Amino acid sequence: MAAIRTLIVDDEPLARRGLELRLRRYADVEIVGEAGNGREAFHAVSRLRPQLMFLDVQMPGVDGFELLRALPATQIPLTVFVTAYDQYALAAFAASALDYLLKPVDDARLDESIERARTRLAARKTEDHYERLLKVIATLPASARSTFEVVLADEADAPCGDKLTIKDGHRLLRIDVDSIRWIDAAGDYMCIHAGESTHVLRGTMQQLERRLDPRRFARVHRSSIVNLARVREMRPHLNGEYFLVLDSGHELKLSRSYREKVKLLT
Structure with a gap:
């Protein structure tokens, strides 16, 4: 270390x-x-x-x-x-x-x-590692992105229920929604952090936000969605912002523009 x-x-x-x-x-x-x-x-x-x-x-x-x-x-x-x-x-x-x-x-x-x-x-x-990864992916030319051509496989506006299906080439992966801790994004790419795995896929936060149950998942930053059940602590920060501490120890910033989400955590 x-x-x-x-x-x-x-x-x-x-x-x-x-x-x-x-x-x-x-x-x-x-x-x-x-x-x-x-x-x-x-x-x-x-x-x-x-x-x-x-x-x-x-x-x-x-x-x-x-x-x-x-x-x-x-x-x-x-x-x-x-x-x-x-x-x-x-x-x-x-x-x-x-x-x-x-x-x-x-x-x-x-x-x-x-x-x-x-x-x-x-x-x-x-x-930080995933943030850098997303930024690198977002700047790649289209011809170099084939490795990351993992996409949401269900209908764009259909609720995903207990499983979120993504398409990885010819494979369909079904992610247990409860295992998702948080999702972050850069440009047209997202990282879904679920269990011990992270899935990098193409799509938008708006598209994914429509798929997830708003009673269980909340947008806490322009580039972050969190599973509310995974939040263990909320600490005040500067300028009206907060840090959300997840059960894994990871921290996410709750920005001022999403402060109304605080009531979902009480």
Whole structure:
């Protein structure tokens, strides 16, 4: 497993040193930097691009919450708040924190935080891989797309019921609808993530959305449809957006334009 690039932010040198020593227990955690206040952390995040940040809440000047608000959304790493005061827990999770640790940090709770980070980062890598794959397919000339000429095989507007049928050359594949976790798209191609398999096929989100039961599947982004039964957690993000965490650990963004879908998850 690739090392998790980690930044420690705390205004107390002894606290930073103590956390650094504890993090050495994890072979896949690489401490790329430390910062003693919010301003230093802002520049460290920009320069070092950490994947994980352990962040003290109370710091002089720019505190932990102000730091997250100041960072560009694309640069915010997975964040574990570390503080001596438990009254900040609710605000920490409202700020989309990965976890919240009280000082002195318990080893078992630190283990949980690292495991959460591993799961989230693995899910993001998988999602990034499929996103790149879709973009590559979408730019291929028509003559080079034969490998991906998998299409929806049923009538375009007919509900698919418990099985979704796709045509792969001369074969008909029937996918159990309940096994579908989510669907993403780029251009005229889609990835259907079902069970342990991913099917890349030609078609549009609008076409597939008409086929699926709206009580079970919801459009949560212009390029994503999710199986509502597979959503295990919903975390607020910036600018009115949310992250949906699936039972597989994958994360999908619920964009502002689809916020009415929130009521389907309650």
